[in-house]
Amino acid sequence: MKAETPWETRTDFAVVRRSTVWEILTSEKYFKWTLLIPLLVVLAIFMLYPLLYCAYYSFHQWGMRGEAIYVGAQNYRQLLNDKAFLEALYRTLKVLVICVSCELLIGLGLALLWSRNFPGENVVRGLALFPLLVAPLILSLLWNFMFEYDFGAVNLVLQALGLNKVYWWSPERALYTICFITIWQWFPFATFVLVAGLRSLPKDVFEAARVDGASPWYTFRRLTLPMLSPLIMIIVVLRTMWLIRLFDPLYGTTRGGVQTELLDWIVYRTAFVYFDIGYGSTMAIFSLVLTIAVCAVMFKILMKALGGAH
Amino acid sequence: MELIERGEGEMNGVGNVFFWIITFFVLFVIVAPLAWIYLTAFKAPNDIFATEAKKLIFFQPTTENFHRLFREFPFWDNFLNTVIISVSSTVVVLVIASLAAYSFARWNTGKGHLLFNTISTRMFPGVVAAIPFFVMYRNLGLLDTRFGLTLLHIYFNVSFATFLLYGFFKEIPEELEQAAMIDGYSRADIFRRVVLPLVRPGIAVTAVFCLVWSWNEFLFSFLFTRMAARPVTVLISSFWGSIEVQYGPMAAGAAIAILPTLLVSWFMQRYIIRGLTFGAVKG
Numbered sequence: 001m002k003a004e005t006p007w008e009t010r011t012d013f014a015v016v017r018r019s020t021v022w023e024i025l026t027s028e029k030y031f032k033w034t035l036l037i038p039l040l041v042v043l044a045i046f047m048l049y050p051l052l053y054c055a056y057y058s059f060h061q062w063g064m065r066g067e068a069i070y071v072g073a074q075n076y077r078q079l080l081n082d083k084a085f086l087e088a089l090y091r092t093l094k095v096l097v098i099c100v101s102c103e104l105l106i107g108l109g110l111a112l113l114w115s116r117n118f119p120g121e122n123v124v125r126g127l128a129l130f131p132l133l134v135a136p137l138i139l140s141l142l143w144n145f146m147f148e149y150d151f152g153a154v155n156l157v158l159q160a161l162g163l164n165k166v167y168w169w170s171p172e173r174a175l176y177t178i179c180f181i182t183i184w185q186w187f188p189f190a191t192f193v194l195v196a197g198l199r200s201l202p203k204d205v206f207e208a209a210r211v212d213g214a215s216p217w218y219t220f221r222r223l224t225l226p227m228l229s230p231l232i233m234i235i236v237v238l239r240t241m242w243l244i245r246l247f248d249p250l251y252g253t254t255r256g257g258v259q260t261e262l263l264d265w266i267v268y269r270t271a272f273v274y275f276d277i278g279y280g281s282t283m284a285i286f287s288l289v290l291t292i293a294v295c296a297v298m299f300k301i302l303m304k305a306l307g308g309a310h
Numbered sequence: 311m312e313l314i315e316r317g318e319g320e321m322n323g324v325g326n327v328f329f330w331i332i333t334f335f336v337l338f339v340i341v342a343p344l345a346w347i348y349l350t351a352f353k354a355p356n357d358i359f360a361t362e363a364k365k366l367i368f369f370q371p372t373t374e375n376f377h378r379l380f381r382e383f384p385f386w387d388n389f390l391n392t393v394i395i396s397v398s399s400t401v402v403v404l405v406i407a408s409l410a411a412y413s414f415a416r417w418n419t420g421k422g423h424l425l426f427n428t429i430s431t432r433m434f435p436g437v438v439a440a441i442p443f444f445v446m447y448r449n450l451g452l453l454d455t456r457f458g459l460t461l462l463h464i465y466f467n468v469s470f471a472t473f474l475l476y477g478f479f480k481e482i483p484e485e486l487e488q489a490a491m492i493d494g495y496s497r498a499d500i501f502r503r504v505v506l507p508l509v510r511p512g513i514a515v516t517a518v519f520c521l522v523w524s525w526n527e528f529l530f531s532f533l534f535t536r537m538a539a540r541p542v543t544v545l546i547s548s549f550w551g552s553i554e555v556q557y558g559p560m561a562a563g564a565a566i567a568i569l570p571t572l573l574v575s576w577f578m579q580r581y582i583i584r585g586l587t588f589g590a591v592k593g
Contacts, residue, residue, distance in 0.1 A: 022498075026496055026497045027497075028497070031413075031497045031498075032413045032416070032417040032419045033413075033419065035409040035410060035412055035413035035419075035501075036409070036410050036413050036419060036420075036424070038405070038406040038409060038410070039406050039407070039409070039410035039428065039468065039472065042406060042464065042465060042468055043428065043469075045465075046439060046443075046462075046465035049442060050438055050439040050441070050442045050443065051438075053441070053442035053445075054441060054442065057441075110332075110336060113329060113333070118329070122579070124333060124337065125579050126575065126576045126579050127337050127340060127341055128336065128337065129575040129576075129579055129582060129583075130340060130341070130344055130572055130575055131340060131344075132575065132582075133522050133571040133572070133574060133575040133582070134344070134526070134568045134571055134572070135525070135526035135528065135543050135567070135568065135571070136526065136528070137526070137528040137543050137546070138543065138546060138564045138567065138568055139343075141546065141547065141549075141560060142343055142347055144550070145350075145557060145560075146343060146346065150359075150361055151358070151360060151361050153343075153346055153366055156361065156362070156363040156366060157363060157366075159363060160363035184339070184340075188340075189586060192583050192586060193583075193586055193587050195583075196583055196586075196587050197587075231587070234587070244435075245435055245436060247436065247437075247528070247529050248528045248529070251528065251547060252547065252550065263435070264435055264436065264437050264529075267435065267437040267438075268437050268440075268533075271437065271440075271444075272440075272444070277445070280437075280441055281441060284435060284437060284438040284441060285438075287435050287438070288435060288438050291435060299426055299429065
């Protein structure tokens with residue numbers, strides 16, 4: 001019996017010590033930070049590190065081999081005079097405006113149509129959600145194939161209808177074709193967010209408007225639209241965030257050719273095709289600052305919108 | 311004109327016809343391209359490259375594309391990679407995100423700044439993170455490993471999952487936790503026994519989104535894998551080569567790869583809509 005005592009004591013000691021650390025971690029004061037530790041570790045590794053890394057190499061010239069040479073702000077000067085980069089930036093903004101506005105308009109129209117209860121609504125909803133959940137890359141390959149000049153389904157159908165075939169991937173059209181693919185994939189998002197919004201609107205207000213003899217258009221503009229505005233903001237913000245980083249649809253279609261190079265693609269090309277890490281980092285930092293600036297504003301609006309919707 | 315209102319009203323005959331014409335048109339535009347993947351997957355090469363419109367629908371079906379896909383390409387290996395990577399990253403993401411989201415929702419930890427930083431990682435251009443990690447992975451030998459890609463998928467999903475879950479945790483009344491504290495529960499117990507069971511629907515929604523995003527992810531998968539850890543999206547993209555395009559195997563591969571996501575969207579539509587609106591609207 002005596003011989004076992006030290007062993008038991010040590011066990012007790014270990015248990016006590018572990019429970020103390022556990023107690024501190026779960027104490028009233030520190031528990032909220034304890035919960036955040038894993039997330040903060042992930043963020044430090046995957047956000048802070050890349051940020052510092054790119055910031056460092058944006059002042060250097062480095063091609064993955066040999067020593068990095070310090071070049072000061074030369075990369076940034078080069079960037080501001082880089083026609084390809086500025087064009088990519090302009091195109092990205094253009095895609096952003098086209099896609100967000102089209103998705104919203106189509107979404108709003110369909111939401112007004114589908115907000116009522118109708119037979120088969122589950123089937124309609126199930127089918128209409130499909131594009132949202134299919135890999136963007138696979139969809140872009142699919143549409144690339146559909147828009148093929150000779151044997152693509154779109155041109156074959158046009159021909160069968162007695163219309164002329166269209167060269168969808170010409171330099172003038174390719175960017176719009178990519179916009180089309182993106183809109184096709186994402187309009188259900190706007191649609192169903194707005195359907196959910198329309199269905200949750202209070203009925204009595206609309207009843208009152210009808211009794212007062214307000215025209216449907218007046219009701220729509222003065223009641224429906226303002227009440228939907230938080231959700232419209234959510235759509236605009238989220239889509240902006242995702243569209244700035246459009247990459248997959250380019251890979252499946254033009255691969256940055258025929259004047260369709262967007263922001264992320266040009267960074268990819270510089271860093272991973274030419275292995276120009278220094279200049280690629282400069283572009284990355286620039287596009288990051290731009291994104292953060294746009295999104296900081298957007299995020300404020302989003303939080304306000306979410307607060308309004310709750 | 312009823313359409314512009316709330317839509318509960320009776321539809322008259324003309325409105326009804328108009329409604330169904332538009333609905334069927336939209337469904338056709340959505341479903342036809344997806345159906346075309348499945349049609350193409352069963353076409354022989356000369357039917358795929360046919361230039362007559364009637365061959366789009368009428369052709370002699372064959373399973374040759376699937377045979378080629380399974381015989382000549384490591385399709386099932388890559389499919390397994392996708393499954394392993396998306397499931398394991400989703401599990402880890404759910405643990406990290408639910409802890410953090412609870413902290414944000416209950417104590418507003420970091421006074422909103424931290425939450426903003428978290429969500430902004432999702433706005434990070436993927437290529438920004440890709441540059442340093444490519445160099446680092448090369449040095450650590452993590453390129454083309456499932457483990458390496460899973461880590462990146464965790465990073466890429468964690469911020470969004472946190473934000474999604476934040477909305478669900480926010481709905482739990484604080485009084486419930488106070489009552490549990492009076493009953494002598496510790497903070498950790500409250501989280502495990504009181505809060506977590508209540509957000510189970512939120513966790514289900516988040517899990518669905520993380521799985522689908524990870525399943526569909528392309529940029530990191532494409533940059534960080536070659537053969538061994540290659541997910542199925544990258545395999546499919548490789549059929550569209552600069553020298554020749556293998557439409558048959560591509561369609562067959564796509565047909566199988568998108569099947570799980572189609573099933574998810576069909577059977578979990580309510581959950582998905584709930585997630586899309588961040589719980590702001592109960593769809």
